[in-house]
Amino acid sequence: MLDPYELTVHTLTLRQLGSAEQLAEINALPIGDVEDALEKAVADGAVMAARGNYMITPAGRAVLDGVYPRAFADLRSDPAITEAMDSFETGVNKQVLALTTDWQTVEVDGTRVSNDHADADYDNKIIAKLGRVHEKTQKVLRPLAHRDPLVDRFLDRIGAALIRAEGGESDYVSGVRVDSVHTVWFQMHEHILRLTGRERPE
Known part of the structure; x- marks a missing residue:
């Protein structure tokens, strides 16, 4: 399965633009974990931040394309x-x-x-x-x-x-x-x- 970082980035494929609170409502992670993941994802270039909302970048989608086959093989x-x-x-x-x-x-x-x-x-x-x-x-x-x-x-x-x-x-x-x-x-x-x-x- 996905770790909190991966799950947070993944959630932005389900909701194209969202705040940390909105993402946490979807993925059930503690809001602090979502905020930490978003901060790291922005630094990594996997996510873009704009006025308190976030959206996934092409780099983020590429990360997930590599994660899914491993995480969900079984x-x-x-x-x-x-x-x-x-x-x-x-x-x-x-x-x-x-x-x-x-x-x-x-x-x-x-x-x-x-x-x-x-x-x-x-x-x-x-x-x-x-x-x-x-x-x-x-x-x-x-x-x-x-x-x-x-x-x-x-x-x-x-x-x-x-x-x-x-x-x-x-x-x-x-x-x-x-x-x-x-x-x-x-x-x-x-x-x-x-x-x-x-x-x-x-």
Whole structure:
């Protein structure tokens, strides 16, 4: 697995720009460890700092490209992980993408138009479906979660976003300014792709 330095740099591939606090929220490291790692990564040229936020550099990406095969060799050779990823990509991931489209748009006279969210029943059905997919995803990714606790953390964060969406905070379905279902799902997907050495499907 990744040491705190590597994990902090890795987290910047999941969130393109972020503060130490935002990175710690994703990777579950103590904030002091994240700050120390960022200070070293900036000195190494692996990360750039700008007004309290950080982003990975090409040099940082090159470092990770060398780290991943070593850190995740056993995980990548595990048939149970391969099976879990196949199920994820062909099943729940496609369902979440489709439901996100259904959330953002509605069909009117055979044409897709932006959803103005005036129909609460329609929106609530989408949120309920996302909840069922979330439950299914917990089972699908169980082999990965056994090997990497961050997978469970992502799933918990998606669950927290769903609770807020169910409570009427609609931004928590696909909003980009909050840790919405869609935002955290994207981060989780990128994380497990990097663990397993896969490319994001087109």
